Amino acid sequence: MSDVQSNLTSRRTVYEYLDQVVDDTILDKAFIAANNAPSHKQTNPWRFYLLGRETRTNLLPDVIELARQKAKSNGIEDFEKAEKRAVSKIMDPPVLVAITSKVNSVDSFRENEDYAATVCALHNAILSLWDSGVGSQWSTGAITRHENTYTAIGISDDKERIIGFLKAGYPQKKDLRSKNKKELSEIRFYLP
Numbered sequence: 001m002s003d004v005q006s007n008l009t010s011r012r013t014v015y016e017y018l019d020q021v022v023d024d025t026i027l028d029k030a031f032i033a034a035n036n037a038p039s040h041k042q043t044n045p046w047r048f049y050l051l052g053r054e055t056r057t058n059l060l061p062d063v064i065e066l067a068r069q070k071a072k073s074n075g076i077e078d079f080e081k082a083e084k085r086a087v088s089k090i091m092d093p094p095v096l097v098a099i100t101s102k103v104n105s106v107d108s109f110r111e112n113e114d115y116a117a118t119v120c121a122l123h124n125a126i127l128s129l130w131d132s133g134v135g136s137q138w139s140t141g142a143i144t145r146h147e148n149t150y151t152a153i154g155i156s157d158d159k160e161r162i163i164g165f166l167k168a169g170y171p172q173k174k175d176l177r178s179k180n181k182k183e184l185s186e187i188r189f190y191l192p
């Protein structure tokens with residue numbers, strides 16, 4: 001298998017990371033890969049914001065409130081445990097990135113195309129990280145959509161939309177399995 005093909009097929013989402021710094025050169029390589037993604041009309045609609053401890057800490061009041069609400073609606077009584085887990089999901093990943101795509105209030109088709117391009121850029125970054133031995137998880141949890149998150153990052157929701165957070169770091173587990181992948185025959189159809 002070619003290196004490229006094995007990179008594509010071996011990548012798995014990673015949820016638990018070693019307490020090990022990811023070097024800036026590895027991150028820059030990933031963002032260069034991201035920045036070479038295609039975009040229709042060359043809009044380059046993607047932006048990557050790396051969240052340091054101070055910015056992450058500013059998110060915590062909302063992270064805790066959202067965890068409390070979710071626990072309540074799921075009938076979970078141990079709020080403290082749910083809150084602790086939610087805080088660690090934001091504070092523990094060695095790398096936390098908010099990815100935004102350009103908003104276009106007058107042209108929803110263009111906005112959609114830009115979203116598609118930003119997804120390509122993000123996945124380029126994910127695959128580049130994977131090639132460097134760094135695992136990641138794309139997250140669209142409620143905090144990524146909260147209005148205060150825009151304030152914490154210092155962006156305006158009429159110009160940029162957060163399409164998710166990327167958590168990244170060296171994987172704790174080595175044997176990452178693919179789950180629920182379909183057979184090729186279920187997803188590929190040759191037409192006459």
Ligand SMILES: Cc1cc2nc3c(=O)[nH]c(=O)nc-3n(C[C@H](O)[C@H](O)[C@H](O)COP(=O)(O)O)c2cc1C
Pocket residue numbers: 011012013014137138139140141164178179
């Ligand atoms: C748009 C998008 C949003 C995602 N959001 C979340 C999320 O909020 N929480 C999470 O645990 N995983 C999230 N994931 C990761 C998926 O759960 C994961 O890709 C899926 O389980 C398939 O596993 P694989 O990436 O190892 O192939 C997201 C993936 C995508 C593409």
